Amino acid sequence: MSRTRKPIPGVDPKLLIKDAAKLLPEPSRRFFLRGAASLGALAVLTGCDIVDGDTSEHALRVISRMNDRVQAWLFNPNTLAPEYPESMITRPFPFNAYYSRDEAPDVDGDTYQLEIGGLVDNKKSWTLAELRQLPEVSQITRHVCVEGWSAIGSWQGVRLSDFLKLIGTDTRAKYVWFQCAEGYSNTIDMPTALHPQTQLTLKFDHQTLPRDYGFPIKIRIPTKLGFKNPKYVTAMWVQNNDAGGYWENQGYNWFSGL
Amino acid sequence: MTIEATANAPAVPDAATTRPVIHPLWVRVTHWINALAMLIMIGSGWQIYDAAPLFGFEFPTQIALGNWLAGALLWHFAAMWLLVINGVVYLVLGIATGRFRRKLFPIRPSEVVRDLFAALRGKLSHDDLTVYNAVQKLLYVGILLTGVVIVLSGLSIWKPVQFQSLTSFFGGYNTARYVHFGAMTAIVTFLVVHVALAILVPKSLRAMIIGR
Structure with a gap:
């Protein structure tokens, strides 16, 4: 499968390059096992220095992969995330990203096309007008950030499992990979992609999805942490290899299920 | 060890082996594994808290982990396995061997009051470490329950x-974060007192290392 990218309609290529640079992990973040007072206590207690070097970082990542498997096992495809009344919607719903508000991608909805690739029968791209004609589902669910805070939002769009069926997806494939306008990316497991509440979101609170929340398309997944809910989505690939993701590659847990 | 040293070993056991066993091996092993797991959980928990503080303060990165x-x-999420597996082994053995029942119960309010005042006047006896005083019993039972709550x-x-029913039981996602933080605070407070008293009564520390 080719990953060579054609220019994406409606996306400023310069913005893409600028943000791709951010994909490189910052040096300061590489040494998250470095000394701290509690680590000193640990070293004394265990009589060995387990907190230094690549070995322990590697061990922690191995355990994180094990936690992925545990979470995939815990994930019940029939368990729905709790839904809330409109009165409980968090207003204003927070803008959240690793860049500031005015740096957020400004995608031209008129020329936008959702690119489709990988293990699907119909790889035709979709315009916003075409996507808006598909049956709409709605949810008011809690967005839980990896940082710990949460906010309740109202999202409308196409049920992703319906869309995947519509384009003839081979649902035996293991992953669905999303590419975003700013260079962000995300891979999710197929069982989560097929969960009834996983949504190809076109609206927030019954209005066209604002730029702040990911215009033109966000993938809303109430069974996963916020960073596994990509915004400004420009392409979707169904595949068997794990292409990772922006935060996952820097050490956040891959599955990050709720 | 050389053959001579073995031959010269006293035939009569010394005091270190004649004193009664206070803490069997499984108690000591699970105690120290728990201490390690707790330090990792508390240190990393403080760093996680800092990402979205619940109150108007943050933990300095120097004393946090990660x-x-x-x-x-x-x-x-690595140390949680150590904490939970070790904790389950400890609870199962504590119940199965009858140690909890023997050591921690009964707790009589009148004895708690009596021992609390004795402790504050510095007149609590530590001659027999195999028997816990009533304040100790209450605090140990309390910390075990706090351990269940924090998990x-x-x-x-x-x-x-x-696990949404469990989350609802704790009053929803946001309230559960406060409960988790409150349990951590209780454990850290216990830890400070626990370590201070172990230093004040060094033979209690020795007992948790060699058992006697």
């Missing part, structure tokens, strides 16, 4: 969809 949020989460509230924050 250096940044992702590192702290990796530590937290369950942690589970309800980690999996508010899959």
Whole structure:
């Protein structure tokens, strides 16, 4: 499968390059096992220095992969995330990203096309007008950030499992990979992609999805942490290899299920 | 060890082996594994807290573990296995061997009051470490229950969809975060007193290392 990218309609290529640079992990973040007072206590207690070097970082990542498997096992495809009344919607719903508000991608909805690739029968791209004609589902669910805070939002769009069926997806494939306008990316497991509440979101609170929340398309997944809910989505690939993701590659847990 | 040293070993056991066993091996092993797991959980938990503080303060990164949020989460979700598996082994053995029943019960309010005043006047006896005073019993039972609360509230924050009944039991996702923090505060407070008293009564520390 080719990953060579054609220019994406409606996306400023310069913005893409600028943000791709951010994909490189910052040096300061590489040494998250470095000394701290509690680590000193640990070293004394265990009589060995387990907190230094690549070995322990590697061990922690191995355990994180094990936690992925545990979470995939815990994930019940029939368990729905709790839904809330409109009165409980968090207003204003927070803008959240690793860049500031005015740096957020400004995608031209008129020329936008959702690119489709990988293990699907119909790889035709979709315009916003075409996507808006598909049956709409709605949810008011809690967005839980990896940082710990949460906010309740109202999202409308196409049920992703319906869309995947519509384009003839081979649902035996293991992953669905999303590419975003700013260079962000995300891979999710197929069982989560097929969960009834996983949504190809076109609206927030019954209005066209604002730029702040990911215009033109966000993938809303109430069974996963916020960073596994990509915004400004420009392409979707169904595949068997794990292409990772922006935060996952820097050490956040891959599955990050709720 | 050389053959001579073995031959010269006293035929009569010394005091270190004649004193009664206070803590059997399984208690000592689970105690120290728990101490390690707790230090990792508390240190990384402080770093995680800093990403979205519940109150108007943050923990200094120097005393937290993980250096940044992702590192702290990796530590937290690795050490949780150590904490929970070790904790379950401890609870099962504590119940199965009858140790909890013998050592921790009954707790009589009148004895708690009596021993609390004795402790504050510095007149509590530590001659027989095999018997816990009433304040000790109350605090040990309390900390075991707090351990259960911190694990369950942690589970309800980690999996508010899959374990949503548990999350509701703790008053929902946001309240569960406060419960988790409150349990941590109780444990750290216990830890400070526990370590201070172990230093004041050094033979209690010796007993937790060599058993006697």
